[in-house]
Amino acid sequence: MIASIIIALVYAFVAALLLQGIRRIVVAHSQFRKGPSIFQTFYDFFKLMGKESLTPNVTSPLLFNLAPILSTASMLVAALIIPLAATTSAVGAGDMILVIYLLAIPPIALILGGSASGSPYGAIGAAREVALLIAYETPFIIAMVTVALAAGSFQLGTISATAWVTVLPLAAIAAIWTLPAAAAVQPFDIAEAETEIVSGPYVEYSGPNLALLQLGQWLKTFLYASLIAAVFFGTAIYHYEPIVNLIIQFAIIAVLVTAFIAFWQATTARTRVTRVLRYYWTIPTALAVVDLILYLAGVRYMHFLFGWAGV
Amino acid sequence: MASGFLKDLLRSFTVGIAGKTGTARSAAELEVPPAYRGTPIIDPEKCILCGRCGKVCPAGAIALRTTPTEKTVRIFVGHCVFCSECAMICPVSAITMSKVWNTVVTDRLSRDTMNEREIKRPRSKDEKASSDRPSASR
Amino acid sequence: MTVAGVNERGFAKLKVPIGPSHPALEEPARFLFEVEGEKVVDVDYEIGFNHRSIERLCQERPFSKIVYLVERICGICSHAHPLNHVERVEDIADIKVPERAKYIRTIYAELERIHSHMLWAGIAGEEIGYHTLFMYTWREREKVLDLFEMLSGNRVMHGCNTIGGVKWNISEEQARSAQSALSYLDTTADKIAKAVLKDGSIAERGKGIGGLSKEDAIRLGAVGPNARASGVPEDTRVMCKYAAYGDFDLEPQIANDGDVVAQALVRLAELKQSIHLTKDLFAALPEGPIKVEYDEIPPGRSVGRVEAPRGELIHYVETNGSRFFERIKIRAPTLANIPSYVPKFLGCQVADIPIIAASIDPCFSCTDRVTIIKGGKRTVVSGRDLKTGRI
Numbered sequence: 001m002i003a004s005i006i007i008a009l010v011y012a013f014v015a016a017l018l019l020q021g022i023r024r025i026v027v028a029h030s031q032f033r034k035g036p037s038i039f040q041t042f043y044d045f046f047k048l049m050g051k052e053s054l055t056p057n058v059t060s061p062l063l064f065n066l067a068p069i070l071s072t073a074s075m076l077v078a079a080l081i082i083p084l085a086a087t088t089s090a091v092g093a094g095d096m097i098l099v100i101y102l103l104a105i106p107p108i109a110l111i112l113g114g115s116a117s118g119s120p121y122g123a124i125g126a127a128r129e130v131a132l133l134i135a136y137e138t139p140f141i142i143a144m145v146t147v148a149l150a151a152g153s154f155q156l157g158t159i160s161a162t163a164w165v166t167v168l169p170l171a172a173i174a175a176i177w178t179l180p181a182a183a184a185v186q187p188f189d190i191a192e193a194e195t196e197i198v199s200g201p202y203v204e205y206s207g208p209n210l211a212l213l214q215l216g217q218w219l220k221t222f223l224y225a226s227l228i229a230a231v232f233f234g235t236a237i238y239h240y241e242p243i244v245n246l247i248i249q250f251a252i253i254a255v256l257v258t259a260f261i262a263f264w265q266a267t268t269a270r271t272r273v274t275r276v277l278r279y280y281w282t283i284p285t286a287l288a289v290v291d292l293i294l295y296l297a298g299v300r301y302m303h304f305l306f307g308w309a310g311v
Numbered sequence: 312m313a314s315g316f317l318k319d320l321l322r323s324f325t326v327g328i329a330g331k332t333g334t335a336r337s338a339a340e341l342e343v344p345p346a347y348r349g350t351p352i353i354d355p356e357k358c359i360l361c362g363r364c365g366k367v368c369p370a371g372a373i374a375l376r377t378t379p380t381e382k383t384v385r386i387f388v389g390h391c392v393f394c395s396e397c398a399m400i401c402p403v404s405a406i407t408m409s410k411v412w413n414t415v416v417t418d419r420l421s422r423d424t425m426n427e428r429e430i431k432r433p434r435s436k437d438e439k440a441s442s443d444r445p446s447a448s449r
Numbered sequence: 450m451t452v453a454g455v456n457e458r459g460f461a462k463l464k465v466p467i468g469p470s471h472p473a474l475e476e477p478a479r480f481l482f483e484v485e486g487e488k489v490v491d492v493d494y495e496i497g498f499n500h501r502s503i504e505r506l507c508q509e510r511p512f513s514k515i516v517y518l519v520e521r522i523c524g525i526c527s528h529a530h531p532l533n534h535v536e537r538v539e540d541i542a543d544i545k546v547p548e549r550a551k552y553i554r555t556i557y558a559e560l561e562r563i564h565s566h567m568l569w570a571g572i573a574g575e576e577i578g579y580h581t582l583f584m585y586t587w588r589e590r591e592k593v594l595d596l597f598e599m600l601s602g603n604r605v606m607h608g609c610n611t612i613g614g615v616k617w618n619i620s621e622e623q624a625r626s627a628q629s630a631l632s633y634l635d636t637t638a639d640k641i642a643k644a645v646l647k648d649g650s651i652a653e654r655g656k657g658i659g660g661l662s663k664e665d666a667i668r669l670g671a672v673g674p675n676a677r678a679s680g681v682p683e684d685t686r687v688m689c690k691y692a693a694y695g696d697f698d699l700e701p702q703i704a705n706d707g708d709v710v711a712q713a714l715v716r717l718a719e720l721k722q723s724i725h726l727t728k729d730l731f732a733a734l735p736e737g738p739i740k741v742e743y744d745e746i747p748p749g750r751s752v753g754r755v756e757a758p759r760g761e762l763i764h765y766v767e768t769n770g771s772r773f774f775e776r777i778k779i780r781a782p783t784l785a786n787i788p789s790y791v792p793k794f795l796g797c798q799v800a801d802i803p804i805i806a807a808s809i810d811p812c813f814s815c816t817d818r819v820t821i822i823k824g825g826k827r828t829v830v831s832g833r834d835l836k837t838g839r840i
Binding site: 027030031032033120121123124127186187189190196198266267268269270271272273274275 | 461463464465466471472473484486487574577578579580581582584585588648651653654798799800802803
């Protein structure tokens with residue numbers, strides 16, 4: 001058990017940072033340039049760990065310093081619960097509701113940290129992060145709940161025994177559509193818009209504080225994508241050695257990240273925060289709700305269309 | 312495009328593992344066009360140490376110094392703006408704008424950009440002494 | 450925290466400083482926005498951070514060195530300043546510049562306009578978060594800079610102007626390479642126009658943002674593409690016909706409303722116009738010398754303007770018969786465009802601040818006088834106000 005915990009934590013850390021490297025290289029190649037080394041995120045992280053962490057003259061140093069720890073700690077716990085390579089996760093008790101709550105904590109940490117940072121940029125960034133969070137969580141949660149309903153249980157082990165994209169493709173589309181917002185890249189990097197509010201909530205952080213705050217975000221991107229991969233693409237259907245399972249799942253996640261995060265980042269501009277709510281509460285939410293209603297009504301359209309072995 | 316991408320990806324892995332990040336990707340010689348104005352170089356054979364280059368330099372990068380025993384002219388490449396006025400005014404065409412553009416040094420204490428292109432000529436006893444001051448931009 | 454309370458709808462009232470160092474600005478200037486929620490209600494503005502006492506330095510250096518000093522006022526308009534300067538001195542000393550030199554100067558000026566407008570397209574994309582457009586336009590802009598390097602030896606700060614003509618000649622081979630580079634740039638300009646104007650995210654972020662009516666533009670003294678985007682049909686190249694512009698028919702490119710999309714339309718249209726004009730210039734390059742010698746510059750005064758990429762640039766030069774200038778005064782186009790910020794910023798959202806700031810194509814390096822404008826009050830600061838200390 002201890003061994004699997006350590007392996008899961010180390011794997012989550014390495015995979016999350018490697019994924020950021022892949023994203024940066026894909027974005028760079030879309031822009032006709034080479035991009036940094038694939039390990040650049042590691043170098044950034046360890047460089048920041050070696051610097052000094054300054055706390056500005058803020059009203060609440062407790063909140064300011066707590067936010068990065070909250071962000072990373074919640075994600076490390078989530079890494080133990082999400083099935084990263086098999087049906088069961090590292091500690092064997094993966095509950096979807098708990099995972100969804102944990103995945104919402106890094107944005108909340110950003111909001112806390114931004115508000116506590118004493119800078120108008122942080123305040124505006126925190127306000128924008130609130131709007132973004134409630135915007136993209138809506139279709140995501142509805143899609144996830146639909147899958148849990150179809151699987152009959154909230155346990156991630158049971159859920160990832162089937163590839164739910166073959167039964168609930170609209171819910172899958174809705175969930176995957178929220179990936180760029182969860183990863184905070186264009187067109188949804190409004191909370192940390194550099195040209196407008198100079199990093200938003202991150203602006204007053206430095207050193208290990210900044211490293212941990214960013215690590216929370218990187219882990220969140222990875223775990224979000226791996227949750228989608230586990231739920232919709234069913235990791236347990238690959239009955240190979242665990243290491244091969246892991247590689248297959250990482251490959252699926254890398255493809256998701258490349259296609260839906262990196263290409264979107266390279267080809268769009270930033271939207272306005274007022275538009276984000278309207279954007280996510282219309283079509284993606286509609287897709288998720290349609291799938292929910294159809295499932296509740298007993299219409300198994302994928303089975304009808306393709307004769308797949310769904311539930 | 313795909314093979315180039317894979318090659319770059321592979322190179323990222325190897326370069327990253329070897330720990331050689333932070334240096335330039337390639338120190339290949341870039342081709343510069345014929346009219347390119349790089350670092351000015353004084354040809355020591357031709358220079359007559361008249362000092363016109365120092366008087367006309369807009370950046371004050373050329374210092375002409377006269378001591379009782381020798382005359383020196385130096386171009387401080389760190390101050391040079393590569394305008395080539397010195398090359399145009401030299402009466403014996405001793406100054407040429409080379410194609411050297413890479414004037415970065417890795418040793419902070421190096422004298423490469425400070426005292427480059429130094430020409431010394433011993434003064435004969437019957438040359439008139441001029442005051443010992445570096446050329447200013449006036 | 451600089452929260453000044455909460456307004457009646459519950460939005461926090463904040464004072465947001467943009468600048469002097471901010472990723473939205475290429476050069477330092479300070480805006481202080483009063484913001485309620487995401488809406489800007491007031492803007493205070495301060496410039497002068499890039500003041501380098503260039504006009505004073507010009508009084509201490511002999512004539513031959515001033516061209517290089519003036520060139521380094523701004524990297525993007527690095528040909529317009531020395532062009533204007535040498536034309537003023539030639540006006541004072543009554544020096545007749547050969548035709549070939551005039552054409553070469555015009556070629557450099559138009560190439561500079563091309564590279565400046567491509568730079569603007571990239572910066573506009575960067576401000577709204579569209580990094581790919583930035584990378585793409587600046588990559589194509591490298592072709593223009595390579596062209597400069599081939600013709601003059603340097604990418605910016607060409608050093609090609611001198612009193613009496615130009616320093617570097619253009620050979621047949623260079624003219625041929627330039628023509629093929631310009632044909633390539635012609636197709637690129639179409640692609641850039643398509644990427645900027647037909648893209649959904651740019652239209653969404655730019656339409657109706659930062660509008661300026663024609664009356665306001667004239668009253669506030671806007672110049673250049675900023676004024677032409679509001680419908681003011683003024684172009685200094687057409688009005689003054691300096692250098693070789695008298696031999697060509699140019700029409701000012703005009704759009705309406707002055708919003709970000711209008712600014713983009715004007716600059717992209719001027720990009721195409723400049724590319725075609727430069728090709729015509731290369732084709733019609735007359736033979737002859739590129740420089741005339743001059744004896745000395747008599748005492749005198751001259752004031753004149755050229756169309757820098759950002760608008761009308763005014764130089765005033767006064768000589769007193771000695772080796773040094775008596776006084777040089779430079780009015781950069783961005784200084785005239787700054788008052789037009791006031792109607793543009795009021796009522797916009799915080800998210801629109803960078804794109805509006807970038808839409809008038811500001812070059813704070815060229816602007817070196819301090820002016821304070823209070824948002825909401827439509828006052829223009831006059832010289833008398835500054836002298837009597839009312840500001």
